[in-house]
Amino acid sequence: xxxxxxxxxxxxxxxxxxxxxxxxxxxxxxxxxxxxxxxxxxxxxxxxxxxxxxxxxxxxxxxxxxxxxxxxxxxxxxxxxxxxxxxxxxxxxxxxxxxxxxxxxxxxxxxxxxxxxxxxxxxxxxxxxxxxxxxxxxxxxxxxxxxxxxxxxxxxxxxxxxxxxxxxxxxxxxxxxxxxxxxxxxxxxxxxxxxxxxxxxxxxxxxxxxxxxxxxxxxxxxxxxxxxxxxxxxxxxxxxxxxxxxxxxxxxxxxxxxxxxxxxxxxxxxxxxxxxxxxxxxxxxxxxxxxxxxxxxxxxxxxxxxxxxxxxxxxxxxxxxxxxxxxxx
Numbered sequence: 001x002x003x004x005x006x007x008x009x010x011x012x013x014x015x016x017x018x019x020x021x022x023x024x025x026x027x028x029x030x031x032x033x034x035x036x037x038x039x040x041x042x043x044x045x046x047x048x049x050x051x052x053x054x055x056x057x058x059x060x061x062x063x064x065x066x067x068x069x070x071x072x073x074x075x076x077x078x079x080x081x082x083x084x085x086x087x088x089x090x091x092x093x094x095x096x097x098x099x100x101x102x103x104x105x106x107x108x109x110x111x112x113x114x115x116x117x118x119x120x121x122x123x124x125x126x127x128x129x130x131x132x133x134x135x136x137x138x139x140x141x142x143x144x145x146x147x148x149x150x151x152x153x154x155x156x157x158x159x160x161x162x163x164x165x166x167x168x169x170x171x172x173x174x175x176x177x178x179x180x181x182x183x184x185x186x187x188x189x190x191x192x193x194x195x196x197x198x199x200x201x202x203x204x205x206x207x208x209x210x211x212x213x214x215x216x217x218x219x220x221x222x223x224x225x226x227x228x229x230x231x232x233x234x235x236x237x238x239x240x241x242x243x244x245x246x247x248x249x250x251x252x253x254x255x256x257x258x259x260x261x262x263x264x265x266x267x268x269x270x271x272x273x274x275x276x277x278x279x280x281x282x283x284x285x286x287x288x289x290x291x292x293x294x295x296x297x298x299x300x301x302x303x304x305x306x307x308x309x310x311x312x313x314x315x316x317x318x319x320x321x322x323x324x325x326x327x328x329x
Contacts, residue, residue, distance in 0.1 A: 010040045013052050017091045024086075026223060027152075034227070035076075035083030039063055052091040055084070057098045064103045073257060074106040081105070114254045114306035116267035117145070121260065124240030129232070136214045136225065137232050139194075139201060144262060146194045147184045148269030148293055149174055151262045155225045159202045160209045165195055176294040184292055188276075233262055254306045266293060270304035 018033045043049045043059045060081070067077045078100060085097055117125070122145055129137040143154045153174040165172045171183035172195065186192055202213050211217050215225035237260055242248070246258040257264070270289050277285035290301040 009050060010044050010052065011037055013091065014040060014087055017052065017087050021090050023090075026220070030223060030227065031079060032083035032086045035080035036087040039080050039084045042066060052088060053093045055088050055093060055097070056095060060084070060098055060103055064105060068106070073259070077105050114250075114256045114267060115261070115264035116256070116271055116306065117260055117264050118242060118245070121240055121242055121245075122265075122268070125233075125237075128236060128239050132236075134232060135201065137229055139198060140214055140229050140262070141265065142194045142197065144265035145268050146188070146191045147172055148266045148273070149184075150176070150266070150294070151226050151229060152222065155212065155215045155222045155229075157198065157213050158209070159207050159211050159213060162195060162198050162202065162213065163209065166199060180294070182291070182294050230262060233260070252307060267304050267306060269293075270301065271306065274305055 014033060014036050018029055021029070023029075024032070040049065040052070042063055043055070046062065047059060049055070049059070063084075064077060064081075067080070072080075081100060081103070088097065122141065125141055126138045129135070129141065140151070140154050143149060143157070144151070149157075153176055156175060157172075161173055165186060169183060171185045172191075173181055173183040176182050184191075186195060198213055202211070207213060212221065212225075215221045241260050245256045245260070249255050270293060273292060274285055274289050277288060282288065286298045286301050286305070289305070290296055290298050293301060293304065295301055
């Protein structure tokens with residue numbers, strides 16, 4: 001039997017530690033575990049780290065520098081650090097670890113960047129998933145883009161939801177955050193096409209009315225499916241992501257993130273729906289977009305729209321876009 005590497009050894013310890021605690025939700029623990037695994041993997045390879053409890057401040061400083069150099073979003077860095085601290089504490093670690101401020105973790109970018117995918121990126125991602133035999137990923141991307149659902153919501157769509165959308169309600173209903181249902185009216189050709197594809201997929205795979213369409217119908221099948229889709233995007237995005245996306249700023253929009261994630265498809269949905277409602281002359285379109293996203297807070301919705309705020313100059317009638325924070329950095 002091959003000898004375990006320090007990386008393998010640490011991953012085994014992390015999994016045991018995660019199983020030994022019931023603190024937090026399944027989703028939070030899974031996210032913390034994934035973040036801690038990624039962090040400890042880097043530390044193990046560079047420092048030959050053998051035990052979770054041997055973590056030191058210098059390791060975190062090095063890790064943060066590495067993640068910033070690799071282009072990870074500040075939110076991802078913070079979440080990974082939360083995960084590594086959580087696992088370290090649960091494993092019995094006693095050393096004081098530096099704070100995010102001491103580590104120089106950048107402040108959050110929420111509301112200052114555009115996470116939307118381009119049309120080309122969406123098409124390439126779908127084509128790549130189909131060629132790799134991952135229709136579940138292909139369908140998830142289509143649903144996320146057309147309906148603005150969270151990944152968890154996409155993975156919990158059942159056959160009966162699609163049947164009702166096609167024959168009764170005229171809208172696709174999902175269970176969102178906080179146990180609240182919301183329904184998205186099916187109004188565009190893209191949405192109708194996606195619903196038909198979901199129905200055909202369910203039929204071809206002989207799924208029953210109460211079955212999940214994308215996720216497997218087993219214990220924690222939804223959680224496993226979410227992780228699988230997220231991992232696929234992370235591992236293969238270089239095949240379909242525009243390498244210069246952060247350098248291209250569309251007129252009236254904020255700069256784009258350097259990396260794309262499934263969450264960015266909600267930005268696509270929000271921006272396209274807002275544009276359609278504007279053309280239809282709908283009053284207060286941001287409120288309708290907000291309800292569709294499941295937020296019901298216009299202030300949050302404006303982050304998804306990614307419009308550069310405008311203000312009137314002292315010269316009458318002249319309007320100009322405000323400069324983005326840190327745009328020159």
